[in-house]
Amino acid sequence: MAVNQFIVIGKITSAHGIRGEVKVYPLTDDPKRFLSMKDCHISGEDGVPVSDSSVENARIDKTMVIVKLEGVNDRNAAEALRDKYLSVDRADAVKDDDSFFIVDMLGMTVIDDERGELGTISDVFETGANFVISVRRKGKKDLLIPFLKTVCYDTDIESSVMKVKLPEGLYEIYD
Secondary structure, eight states: OOOSSSEEEEEEEEEEEETTTEEEESSOOGGGGGOOOOEEEEEEETTEEEEEEEEEEEEEETTEEEETTTOOOOOHHHHTTTEEEEEGGGGGGOOOTOOOOOOEEEEEEEETTTTEEEEEEEEEESSSSSSEEEEEEEOOOOOOEEOOTTTTOOOEEETTEEEOOOOOOOOHHHH
């Protein structure tokens, strides 16, 4: 599996004010990372940079982050960045020892203790209480599995395999 060199950390949703600030919806589990960030990239959804940038300052505003990017000095320039993404080099990404980047989980093969291979991870999203992985299965509806240590007990990024022990009745809901 090819490792993506860039990690998407936020989506620019709109301009904020008239001085070139942008509103960013954080796509990271710690929005505070924007407060100390210096270098970043303006990118597409895949994280591949369209241009390089630097963060002049940032602040958290409710569920959004207000970011002032270097060289973006008015509302028109900020508005031109709408629907673009902010990404960072993998080496600069903030990661705990016991966590994974979502981009690294996509495409992993999911194997259940009882049923064998279930399919591949097509999406990972947060529900509020926890993350959920969406497993694409051939000819069947996607299977949604809570990403909990008691369910997804072995995630091996190197071999691109996740081992799971599905809770009783979960598989049957999707059949």
